[in-house]
Every structure is written in structure tokens, then in C-alpha cells.
Amino acid sequence: xxxxxxxxxxxxxxxxxxxxxxxxxxxxxxxxxxxxxxxxxxxxxxxxxxxxxxxxxxxxxxxxxxxxxxxxxxxxxxxxxxxxxxxxxxxxxxxxxxxxxxxxxxxxxxxxxxxxxxxxxxxxxxxxxxxxxxxxxxxxxxxxxxxxxxxxxxxxxxxxxxxxxxxxxxxxxxxxxxxxxxxx
Numbered sequence: 001x002x003x004x005x006x007x008x009x010x011x012x013x014x015x016x017x018x019x020x021x022x023x024x025x026x027x028x029x030x031x032x033x034x035x036x037x038x039x040x041x042x043x044x045x046x047x048x049x050x051x052x053x054x055x056x057x058x059x060x061x062x063x064x065x066x067x068x069x070x071x072x073x074x075x076x077x078x079x080x081x082x083x084x085x086x087x088x089x090x091x092x093x094x095x096x097x098x099x100x101x102x103x104x105x106x107x108x109x110x111x112x113x114x115x116x117x118x119x120x121x122x123x124x125x126x127x128x129x130x131x132x133x134x135x136x137x138x139x140x141x142x143x144x145x146x147x148x149x150x151x152x153x154x155x156x157x158x159x160x161x162x163x164x165x166x167x168x169x170x171x172x173x174x175x176x177x178x179x180x181x182x183x184x
């Protein structure tokens with residue numbers, strides 16, 4: 001497994017089983033050189049995702065204080081992170097609903113840590129790509145707004161110059177006409 005490039009990844013692990021949490025956290029820290037924070041409840045996860053702004057949240061779907069996919073809904077609504085779920089009770093209906101919510105992946109327990117690591121890396125890459133694209137989009141909007149403002153100013157200046165030219169031509173035409181008129 002490759003290590004995460006750029007700044008070290010920030011991953012939140014939400015798992016109430018100490019043994020699973022230890023294994024997953026150790027693997028992520030060792031193989032990905034990522035910063036990992038662990039919480040044990042959905043309430044802590046939502047609070048931590050808001051304050052710590054993790055790039056990826058790896059959450060157990062079967063937490064005592066969360067109803068089924070409610071944590072995934074809250075995480076997708078309240079933070080800008082990728083969500084990967086783990087569950088000891090996989091079902092097709094849960095997986096389909098999770099994907100509808102924008103969950104990146106779902107792993108039935110027990111799972112292969114290498115596959116989990118690959119999914120985490122893909123999630124990090126996707127989030128970072130999305131952020132780069134958003135940065136480009138924001139920059140393009142700022143540049144476009146600047147160009148539009150400058151275009152308006154330029155149009156006003158051109159209109160003013162045209163009015164001055166029309167006035168100058170009118171005065172010149174009046175002088176020419178008054179010079180060519182016969183005097184009595």
C-alpha cells in the first residue's frame with residue numbers, strides 16, 4: 001500500500017468495539033501514515049466531523065445511539081467528508097440506501113484491511129480532487145466577476161468617448177454649415 005501523499009490524511013474512525021477500532025486504527029496509521037481520531041458514538045462522530053473536519057469518516061453502521069443510516073445522513077449533510085461504513089449486519093437494502101446517501105463504500109465485518117485501505121485512499125483522492133475542482137471553480141468565478149466588472153467600466157468609458165465624439169462632430173458640422181451659409 002502506498003502512503004498518502006501531500007499532508008497527512010485526517011481520518012475519523014467511529015467504532016464502539018475496542019478491538020475492531022484498535023486493529024483498524026493501527027492499520028491506517030501504520031500503512032497510510034494518516035492521523036486517526038477515534039470516537040465511539042454517533043453523537044461524538046457528528047460533533048467531531050464538524051470541529052475536526054476529517055477528510056474521511058470510517059463508521060460502524062451499528063452504533064448503540066444511531067438508527068441504521070442516520071449517522072451517514074448527518075455526516076453527509078453537515079460535513080464535507082467522504083463516508084465509508086462498516087457493518088456486522090450487511091443487507092442489500094442498507095447498501096443501496098447508503099449509496100443513495102452518497103456513502104463511498106460499505107464493508108461487511110469481518111473485512112480485508114487491504115481492501116479497506118484501498119477504499120480509504122480512493123476516498124481521499126476523490127475528496128482532494130473535488131476540492132481542487134472546487135478551488136478552480138471558485139477562482140474562475142472570481143476572475144469572471146472581475147472581467148464582468150471591468151467590461152462594464154470599459155463600456156461606460158467607451159460610451160462617454162462616443163458621446164464626446166458625437167458632440168464634437170455635431171459642433172464641427174454646425175461650424176461648417178454656418179461658414180458655408182451666405183451672409184446678408
